[in-house]
Amino acid sequence: MSRKKLGVFIGSVTQNFSSRVCQTISAKADEYGYDVYYFTTFNSFGDNLLYGEGEQQVFSLADYTELDGIILAVDTLNISDGGAALVEHLKKRSCPIVSLRVHFDGVYNVSVDENVSMERMIRHFVEIHEFRDICFMTGKMELEDARLRFACYKRIMEEYGIPVTDDMVFYGDYWNAKGKAAVDHFLAGRGNRYPQAIICANDYMALAVCRELGERGIRVPEDICVSGYDDVIGAQHCEPPLTTISVNFEEMAGRAVEVIDEVSRGEKPDMMQYISTQDKYRGSCGCKRHKVKSKWYTLSAELEERKEINYQTIFMNADLEGVTDEKELLNVVHKYNLRNNARKTWICLCDESEELTEEEKNLGATRMEYTKTMVLRMVKGANDALHLMEKKFDRSELIPEEERSEYETGSFFFSPLHYKNHNLGYVVNNFDNFGHYNDFLQPWAMNFAVALENYALHEHLNAMKDIRRLYKEDTLTGIANRRGFEEQARKIYNDAKYLRMRVAVISVDMDNLKKTNDAYGHSAGDDCLRRIANALEKAAEGRENITYARTGGDEFVIVMRVQKQNEGAELVQKVREELQKINEQGGQPYQAEVSCGVYEVKDPSKIALAKALEMSDERMYEDKRQRKAQRKD
Secondary structure, X not given: OOOEEEEEEEEOOOOHHHHHHHHHHHHHHHHHOEEEEEEEEOOOOOOOHHHHHHHHHHHHOOOHHHOOEEEEEHHHOOOOOOOHHHHHHHOOOOOOXXXXXXXXXXXXXXXXXXXXXXXXXXXXXXXXXXXOOEEEEEOOOOOHHHHHHHHHHHHHHHHOOOOOOHHHEEEOOOOOOOHHHHHHHHHOOOOOOOXXXXXXXXXXXXXXXXXXHHHOOOOOOOOOEEEOOEOOHHHHHOOOOOEEEEEOHHHHHXXXXXXXXXXXOOOOOOOEEEOOEEEEOOHHHOOOOOOOOOOHHHHHHHHHHHHHHHHHHHHHHHHHOOOOOHHHHHHHHXXXXXXXXXXXXXXXXXXXXOOOOHHHHHOOOOOOOOOOEEEEEEEEOHHHOEEEEEEEEEHHHOOOHHHHOOOOOOEEEEEEEEEOOXXXXXXXXXXXXXXXXXXXXXXXXXXXXXXXXXHHHHHHOOXXXXXXXXXXXXXXXXXXXXXXXXXXXXXXXXXXXXXXXXXXXXXXXXXXXXXXXXXXXXXXXXXXHHHHHHHHHHHHOOOOOEEEEEOOOOEEEEEEEEOOOOHHHHHHHHHHHHHHHHHHHHOOOOOOXXXXXXXXXXXXXXXXXXXXXHHHHHHHHHXXXXXXXXXXX
């Protein structure tokens, strides 16, 4: 009898939460007779839109009809819509679905009751320490748990009659990059008076706040008390140890597997499952009730490990630089894959014989999807032996059957292999004893992907001077393609963050391209697209800090730094005027017309570029609906 299969969608796989969840799911699933297929993503750094798209391609890899249960950790996946679209897609399947930490209707949910999760900690500061000046650093407010933890803070403060003012709240990012900004905010306008406590919605932010306070000579807890949430390893080994809320992630992961198994046996578990938390009152609030044993030798070993990973990453990149022979490339990649603690690794690449369309080539030669046929190109097996091959197989197998049969049971980790959003394939790892990734896999995979991309460029481009044009320029219109746009738009947006300036994000979409093609031929449609690109160029003349591109078949985008409100709308008017002139000069029976959506970002530090693009798209579609109604077409 074949074992059942669990699919797990999880990101940030080397971090505390994800690694603990993976280990527990593997152990519990094996106990219940399931194999586990992990579809994993890594962290992104900054506003790397194309890298995020490339990571998310792994979600399309699985044949969901083959899965007997699905576990989701969507808050680890770095998806702009919070994973709602992925969940809605998966809900069409008949197998049970369990979401960890984030609540979705229509699926099973295993999480902490965030309505009360912060309650005991806040009461501790008010009742035990008799504090009233208690600040709060939130997490990412697009995430449900961050909103609920913040709501809990406001509710308890109101219960005690303590007003919450704007200077008591800082909107964080659930990571360690905003410690300085948070401390600046909490101390602004206070003179020599400090807040009594800073409660943070997770440990990474709390640790960043503690470091920043220490650098300023502000003592924790003598001057300011600090607390976090999650009880990550660093919370126990900092000085002083961090007061925090410990979440039993192992209980959460184990319960998720149990729920799926209960459903498979015909039982009807509750749709909402809550797991326990425990407050840990340590040195950062001055209580020191829960002492920790600092295993300094372990921390020292971890630091040495991270230093070694940095060295390996640098030298792997150097060894791959300029490699133009595929066999040599794969041997170098294998040499550094020896740091991977997997017992077996499969490298599965897209079948390059499945040609890209001309349209895809024009938009940056980007393969966004996996090919129907994959090529098993390299295997790291027992005793780290390397096996180079070129074995084609149907992607639905995920791993060729003859390779898969060697391990009849176990957990298999699938991670995407891509350069930005160019889909190159995927890597599969199988570990001993319910193991999981180490920290080297992400830089290894990124270096590997860059080397593959460079090798492909070397093979397919005859002249290096053409790289920029072919790689970042749309050959139909002559303006930037998606790749060229992403590079320039991110620079403009990041500069605006630093300078605290407004940014206008404008989505432009040609109206009735299909009708034009049907009525006058594709050459007319191409002419209209060139007219729009020409109008964008003319409207942008004389402007600095602006970029524009053709990012899809009939889609264009503009990002520019602006001085005043509504400057984006003024540019749209200029585009329409220039386009009308071009149409009049064309002397053709067809016209190029556009729908536009403008979203102006007042503070780019608070809204990601991806979100701004999403909002401008929504406004463009509204403009398109209104224009269509006026035309009655």
